[in-house]
Amino acid sequence: MIRKRSLMHRTAVVAAAGTTALVLAACAGSGDDGSAGHGGHAATASSSAPSSPSASASASAAQGQHNAADVAFAKGMIPHHRQAVEMADLAPGRARSAEVKKLAADIKKAQDPEIRTLSGWLTSWGEDVPAEGAMDHSAHGMGGMMTAEEMTGLENASGTAFDTAFTELMIKHHEGAVEMARTEQADGAHGPAKKMAGEIIDSQSAEIEQMNALLGKG
Structure with a gap:
């Protein structure tokens, strides 16, 4: 009886540990994806936003400057x-x-x-x-x-x-x-x-x- 109870206890601990690991992994993955997505978007915006308007403005000035x-x-x-x-x-x-x-x-x-x-x-x-x-x-x-x-x-x-x-x-x-x-x-x-x-x-x-x-x- 004692042995059976001990086996059930170990099984519950392992299951709980596995569930915890899955939750932690999911949270970490979600955090990574979110930050990568935001970082990627921000990087794209920051790299393109300043150059596009200024490039078109300078091209326009070069064509029509008089x-x-x-x-x-x-x-x-x-x-x-x-x-x-x-x-x-x-x-x-x-x-x-x-x-x-x-x-x-x-x-x-x-x-x-x-x-x-x-x-x-x-x-x-x-x-x-x-x-x-x-x-x-x-x-x-x-x-x-x-x-x-x-x-x-x-x-x-x-x-x-x-x-x-x-x-x-x-x-x-x-x-x-x-x-x-x-x-x-x-x-x-x-x-x-x-x-x-x-x-x-x-x-x-x-x-x-x-x-x-x-x-x-x-």
Whole structure:
């Protein structure tokens, strides 16, 4: 009888111990899962939350960064280029010099695409693109722009007289463009506009030298 009672007691103790172990294991497992899940979620949130908004903000700033100097450059250079192209269009039927005809063709080839690019920037910035004819020869004080009288004189010239007038006026015109481009490089914020300004300085400075040589001033 005593032996039977002792066996029952040991069985009860073992069962109780097993139940306790199961409960402890379950609690520990639950605690681990909970903390891992929360920790994982918190880590994900903490790693993604600060970077996502700032990354998109910096990307947005890089794409749209421009300032008033960029707008002024685009709005000024469009009519300036248009007038240069208008002058160049006169050369095929009036110029005598093959060099002047080629120079005029090169000017038109370079500046037509730049007008389109400058117009695209203004549109993307929500700015108005100067209308055709907005060059308004009364704006001749800006960057070497020609007066209406100068343009009329060029239209009425031909042969050697046209070559000389075209070259002299285009030198002044190019000098104005170079000055505008230098202002953009100094004050602008839009990378592509500053790059174009550098290209204008290089190409038009070289053409000024070429034109001075044609006039015997080189």
